[in-house]
Amino acid sequence: MTKFYRDDILQRFGVGKDTFYKWKRHLCLEGSRDENKAVYFTEDDIAALEVLKQHLDNGGKLEDFNRSALAISSDNNLSKFSVEIEEEDLIEIPETPDPMEDVDLDRLVYEAAELKGQQLVTPQLVKLAIAGKLSEDELPDDIKAKVRAVREAANPKYQADSIAFQVLSKWRSQNGRIGNTQS
Numbered sequence: 001m002t003k004f005y006r007d008d009i010l011q012r013f014g015v016g017k018d019t020f021y022k023w024k025r026h027l028c029l030e031g032s033r034d035e036n037k038a039v040y041f042t043e044d045d046i047a048a049l050e051v052l053k054q055h056l057d058n059g060g061k062l063e064d065f066n067r068s069a070l071a072i073s074s075d076n077n078l079s080k081f082s083v084e085i086e087e088e089d090l091i092e093i094p095e096t097p098d099p100m101e102d103v104d105l106d107r108l109v110y111e112a113a114e115l116k117g118q119q120l121v122t123p124q125l126v127k128l129a130i131a132g133k134l135s136e137d138e139l140p141d142d143i144k145a146k147v148r149a150v151r152e153a154a155n156p157k158y159q160a161d162s163i164a165f166q167v168l169s170k171w172r173s174q175n176g177r178i179g180n181t182q183s
Contacts, residue, residue: 003040012046013053023052026062 004012010020024031027048031039041049055065139147171177 002043003034004042004046005038005040009041009046009049013049022062023049026065027052027067 006017006020010017013020015023023029027045029041029045029048031041031045034040052062052065056062136144136147
């Protein structure tokens, strides 16, 4: 059995003591003691450390690494075991058809666009429906004031005397009449 000591492991993985001890704790690696009472680790321990390092090198985090995913036995090398499967034991698995094989992609995207269009206009349609059901009395005061102002602008109050004076003044100036007398 090959024995791996801490300094060998630090060099092998290119890490410092703190990192090694964090990994060791996370993997629950105890190590064993040799005849000189020095702690060493087994090939299975090294394999676990290699899997963890690969996880970290791929951008994973230590706290995300699942120890239970390791198929490691500290007493036995699992690679010694094998299972023989007879050909008659094999079950033929039918091929699964591609669910997108007969799909009209243009139609699919068009229908998705229709849904998006509905999604975009629904809030305005709901607002319009609510507006149709509100009475003028339910409007906020500032909106009531705007409605009154628009109504007044659309239906101006005519002052007949003032308009009559302006019309006659214009007529008199066009026809050479002098004087702006009011009758």
